[in-house]
Amino acid sequence: xxxxxxxxxxxxxxxxxxxxxxxxxxxxxxxxxxxxxxxxxxxxxxxxxxxxxxxxxxxxxxxxxxxxxxxxxxxxxxxxxxxxxxxxxxxxxxxxxxxxxxxxxxxxxxxxxxxxxxxxxxxxxxxxxxxxxxxxxxxxxxxxxxxxxxxxxxxxxxxxxxxxxxxxxxxxxxxxxxxxxxxxxxxxxxxxxxxxxxxxx
Numbered sequence: 001x002x003x004x005x006x007x008x009x010x011x012x013x014x015x016x017x018x019x020x021x022x023x024x025x026x027x028x029x030x031x032x033x034x035x036x037x038x039x040x041x042x043x044x045x046x047x048x049x050x051x052x053x054x055x056x057x058x059x060x061x062x063x064x065x066x067x068x069x070x071x072x073x074x075x076x077x078x079x080x081x082x083x084x085x086x087x088x089x090x091x092x093x094x095x096x097x098x099x100x101x102x103x104x105x106x107x108x109x110x111x112x113x114x115x116x117x118x119x120x121x122x123x124x125x126x127x128x129x130x131x132x133x134x135x136x137x138x139x140x141x142x143x144x145x146x147x148x149x150x151x152x153x154x155x156x157x158x159x160x161x162x163x164x165x166x167x168x169x170x171x172x173x174x175x176x177x178x179x180x181x182x183x184x185x186x187x188x189x190x191x192x193x194x195x196x197x198x199x200x201x
Contacts, residue, residue, distance in 0.1 A: 004078040008118050012074060012085055012109060015120075020069040022061040028054060030119055032112070037123040040105075067093045072104070083111045083118065103127070 011030055018026030028050065037047040039056065047053055074087035090097075091105035110122035 001078050004083065004113075004118070005076040008076045008078060008083055008085055008111060009074060011118060011120075012076075012087070013071060016069065016071040016089065019057075019060070020064065022064060024054070024057055024061070027057060030117070032114065032119045032121045035121050035123070037125075039123075039125050040127060063093075067091070068097070081113045083113075085109045085111070 014029075015027060018024075018029075031050055031053065033050045034048070035050060035053060037053055037056070039047060041056075047056055068090050070090040072088045072090055074085060076085040077083060086106075086108045089105040089107055090103075092100075092103050096103055104127075106124075106126045108122075108124040109120055111118045112121050113119070
């Protein structure tokens with residue numbers, strides 16, 4: 001397995017160097033025709049197939065002319081026919097590193113041994129959501145409100161009919177807990193009160 005791990009490490013190191021140098025054919029080498037990549041830019045459901053993967057690189061190479069793409073760490077776990085690797089890259093422009101010095105690109109690679117050769121079948125690239133643009137994006141597409149627990153009160157009124165139970169529920173929900181301006185992320189303010197009274201059983 002040590003030999004497999006060394007082979008995979010060298011494969012990914014060559015891929016990272018090729019991405020930095022703008023060598024498209026070297027980037028595509030050892031990638032499966034049906035690979036799936038989850039990347040930082042859209043589409044949300046990933047890039048499928050080697051042809052689509054190829055199309056993502058020219059724009060990156062143009063951006064890369066004024067950016068860094070250095071592999072800082074890499075761990076490899078290899079079985080007989082399946083392996084995965086994960087690492088961190090220093091990826092960004094001088095302006096981005098000035099704003100966030102410890103900015104890192106997370107990389108995960110899934111591989112299979114096909115025809116006796118290790119082949120990339122999956123890549124996943126991601127950054128943490130730290131800048132304002134990413135925070136606003138997450139706020140708009142996936143708001144996760146934390147609502148207050150309802151204040152409950154109950155009282156029985158004797159055993160009329162089949163033990164009637166009177167339940168009063170009053171919930172006050174601050175709108176700022178679940179609604180924000182999608183442009184600047186500021187709460188819109190205001191509130192909403194919901195009251196329900198039920199008699200049951």
